[in-house]
Amino acid sequence: VLVNNAGFNIPGRIAEVRPEDFDRLMAVHAKAPVFLVQQAIERMRDGGRIVNIGSAATRVAFPESLAYAMAKGALEALTLALARELGPRQITVNSVSPGFVKTDMNxxxxxxxxxxxxxxxxxxxxxxxxxxxxxxxxxFLASDDARWVTGQSIDASGGSFL
Structure with missing residues (x-):
């Protein structure tokens, strides 16, 4: 099982996003998972699990954290592509998209x-x-109970913005 859970945010609207902040957000939320998965799949047994921690910010307009939402959107795209590519090995790939959670980040x-x-x-x-x-x-997604779930983004926002 690989869980891509690293995360942080640098808030900013379009006029406030700085190139170095954008690059840091993309490096952690999009680039690092690509290369972690690349290393993991060489070692992962068939039937393994990959779970990416996305964000509910990819399904609603969230201009206050534009670059963060964009980086998490890239992770959603990775989830879909990997689910398709790794399916023949019975490796499932899903993402969980939290909303506002009481963590240090928030x-x-x-x-x-x-x-x-x-x-x-x-x-x-x-x-x-x-x-x-x-x-x-x-x-759940890491367990055998989720063996038939792949390529999905599970909303974990408590029904936020419904």
Whole structure:
């Protein structure tokens, strides 16, 4: 099992994105997974699993973090291409797309009660996600129970922006 879970964000709208920030975001969210998978598939047994951690920012307009959303979009494209290429080896490739989750990366969104309430309001479940909400989906996709699921992006946003 390979889980591509590295992530960070440098917020910025189109007029604010700097080339060096764009390059860093692409390097971590798009380039690194390509070359990790390249090394992993030589060692991975048939029937293995690859799970990419994407973002709900790829399915809604998110201009506040343009480069981040673009980098995660590249990871979605990688997921589809790899699912097709590695299918003959019974290796499944999927992505999980979290929304606002209470992690260090999102601390500014939930560090005060008003911010947390505002972000929780986006979810139809009325709360921000917890790391275990995402981890449970990853565990499922890594298990044999998900042997017939490939090329999918599982929304893990609690129904945000429905």
């Amino acid at each position: 601390r500014r969104r939930w560090s005060d009660p008003e911010g947390e309430a505002a972000h929780a309001a986006h979810s139809v479940l009325g709360r921000m996600g917890r790391p275990e909400d995402v981890a449970d989906i990853v565990a």
